[in-house]
Amino acid sequence: MPGTLITVAPTGAEADKAAVPALPVTLDELVATARECQAAGAAVIHVHIRDDQARPTLDLARLTDTVSALREATDLIVQLSTGGAVTDGADARLAVLEAAPDACSLTCGTVNFGADVFLNSWPFIRELYARTQQLGIVPEFELFDLGHVAALHRLLDDLGAPAGGHVHCDLVMGVPGGMPGDAATLVAAVAALPAGATWSATGIGRTSVPVMLAALSAGGHLRVGMEDTTSFARGRPVTGNAELVARASTLAELAQRPALRPAAARQLLGVPAAAASR
Numbered sequence: 576m577p578g579t580l581i582t583v584a585p586t587g588a589e590a591d592k593a594a595v596p597a598l599p600v601t602l603d604e605l606v607a608t609a610r611e612c613q614a615a616g617a618a619v620i621h622v623h624i625r626d627d628q629a630r631p632t633l634d635l636a637r638l639t640d641t642v643s644a645l646r647e648a649t650d651l652i653v654q655l656s657t658g659g660a661v662t663d664g665a666d667a668r669l670a671v672l673e674a675a676p677d678a679c680s681l682t683c684g685t686v687n688f689g690a691d692v693f694l695n696s697w698p699f700i701r702e703l704y705a706r707t708q709q710l711g712i713v714p715e716f717e718l719f720d721l722g723h724v725a726a727l728h729r730l731l732d733d734l735g736a737p738a739g740g741h742v743h744c745d746l747v748m749g750v751p752g753g754m755p756g757d758a759a760t761l762v763a764a765v766a767a768l769p770a771g772a773t774w775s776a777t778g779i780g781r782t783s784v785p786v787m788l789a790a791l792s793a794g795g796h797l798r799v800g801m802e803d804t805t806s807f808a809r810g811r812p813v814t815g816n817a818e819l820v821a822r823a824s825t826l827a828e829l830a831q832r833p834a835l836r837p838a839a840a841r842q843l844l845g846v847p848a849a850a851a852s853r
């Protein structure tokens with residue numbers, strides 16, 4: 576049985592720094608978090624950045640600087656979010672790839688997102704995917720609902736294999752409006768994935784721990800971080816991303832599938848070593 580790939584999603588676009596002081600929003604905070612999370616067992620970092628007022632931004636110069644700073648300071652696979660915030664337009668989201676990350680997220684459909692809508696039209700998904708293929712950026716297919724799994728099959732049938740040649744998905748569960756974060760839904764989603772795909776799962780908010788345990792028991796990988804949950808336990812705020820990674824790492828160890836180091840993660844995902852070499 577291979578080890579467990581742990582992705583950390585440290586910031587996201589939704590949490591408010593004023594309400595969550597431990598959220599990393601500056602480049603220095605992000606780099607410090609990344610270092611701690613690598614030491615705690617993360618191999619991939621899923622990155623959203625903030626502006627000087629700690630608001631989500633897709634500013635290309637900032638994204639480019641962030642990719643270099645993370646490469647300089649860590650061995651983590653740098654996966655930029657192309658989802659951004661629900662307010663971000665298609666052009667800015669496509670332009671994220673120009674920051675030349677190792678990898679990017681690629682959401683396979685529209686989903687209600689609390690009181691908002693996270694819009695991913697079919698033409699947008701196709702265009703984003705085609706650009707990842709042209710640029711050699713390895714996509715992680717973000718699946719918020721079972722319909723997104725069907726769209727992933729359609730995408731692969733239409734446009735062929737991703738950069739790196741391997742399909743890796745992330746089940747994002749428990750978003751209000753998306754698929755619920757429970758074991759039965761996880762098993763149904765995993766059964767529908769393309770043959771040979773690997774997958775991780777993350778549960779939003781209070782579904783974080785149940786989804787993590789279900790994923791480990793079903794042979795999956797893990798994503799954790801303050802993008803997805805800002806509570807470590809009921810009534811106990813997260814003090815930093817590293818404690819979420821450390822808990823995931825401990826559970827992976829108990830499951831006898833210890834955390835994969837970044838080099839092994841690159842092999843698993845088809846991310847060229849040279850793209851992330853320092």
Ligand code: KMH
Nearest residue numbers: 588656657658659661680
């Ligand atoms: N912030 C959400 C609207 C991704 O990073 O690709 C979208 C999101 C997905 O977080």
Ligand code: ZN
Nearest residue numbers: 587656658802
């Ligand atoms: Zn994200």
